[in-house]
């Protein structure tokens with residue numbers, strides 16, 4: 001057996017060196033398993049600037065970059081409306097796809113991408129960073145363990161910094177972004193179906209329009225088997241006032257994840273510590289209070305690292321998982337193209353019902 005770090009790094013092309021592409025490139029550059037070989041951007045100056053930084057080759061066109069035999073993996077960081085066409089181009093050129101969310105804007109396009117991956121014998125993964133986040137992983141493991149009883153309800157309140165996005169940003173144009181459910185909701189639909197280990201079914205949904213006509217708030221109620229769920233996404237805060245709170249209600253406890261990239265998990269439960277303690281990562285603080293002759297444990301597991309370090313490692317772990325699956329066919333991808341498609345189906349249903 002070889003140590004992965006001893007193997008030749010896989011050549012990586014990043015397409016769309018924008019705001020998030022910049023962050024992803026910095027994350028990939030630290031990984032011995034991949035080598036940034038090409039940067040593609042319609043804005044050739046931008047491609048050149050990042051190519052200089054990472055000693056890669058700049059391209060304006062994806063089709064040109066795909067002629068470069070050094071490339072095994074393409075990280076697709078363009079705006080959502082380009083994912084299907086560019087993703088298909090990548091897969092048909094027999095390159096593995098690390099796709100930013102959403103997989104595509106329509107279910108049909110997502111299905112075509114999955115079919116193309118199978119036909120060409122290559123892999124798709126979607127950058128669902130929550131699947132790689134230690135606190136989301138703990139929440140999912142605790143919910144599925146049965147230690148805290150059955151999962152009853154999942155609630156998301158996402159008050160994001162829409163005010164920092166200019167009015168002409170592609171995000172506000174549903175034909176480019178897919179709208180809030182498809183551009184952003186997919187993360188949480190995927191996370192909820194993972195935590196509940198059930199497919200999501202949208203029962204009802206509503207959308208709220210800003211004075212200029214753009215949708216800036218959406219809300220839905222869903223069922224994941226017999227688990228009730230509620231999602232509210234608003235893009236009406238500034239960078240300094242944004243908040244994300246996920247609350248999971250179980251028969252014998254409440255789990256709370258704060259922030260879009262959680263760096264802590266809170267648990268409030270009557271269940272004895274020896275059962276849940278082994279699940280908790282990072283530093284753990286426990287206090288006790290008595291309520292009606294019962295002991296309630298108030299628990300906080302947290303990381304001293306900031307959001308940025310945890311976020312970066314989640315992206316790296318997603319890429320590492322893809323590299324492992326490319327090298328070993330028995331390795332199971334943590335986020336498959338099917339997960340990307342399933343959450344897209346839920347998002348499309350929420351969009352249609354609003």
Ligand SMILES: NC(=O)c1ccc[n+]([C@@H]2O[C@H](COP(=O)([O-])OP(=O)(O)OC[C@H]3O[C@@H](n4cnc5c(N)ncnc54)[C@H](O)[C@@H]3O)[C@@H](O)[C@H]2O)c1
Nearest residue numbers: 016017018019020021041042043077078079080100101127
């Ligand atoms: N997983 C996450 O946590 C996360 C976080 C933020 C953004 N995203 C996703 O990342 C993607 C990019 O978002 P962003 O905020 O960086 O967007 P952005 O607009 O800042 O960047 C997009 C880049 O793509 C380039 N581009 C446009 N058309 C192109 C084409 N035809 N070929 C090559 N390049 C082209 C643009 O010039 C720009 O540099 C979106 O799908 C978004 O949903 C994911």
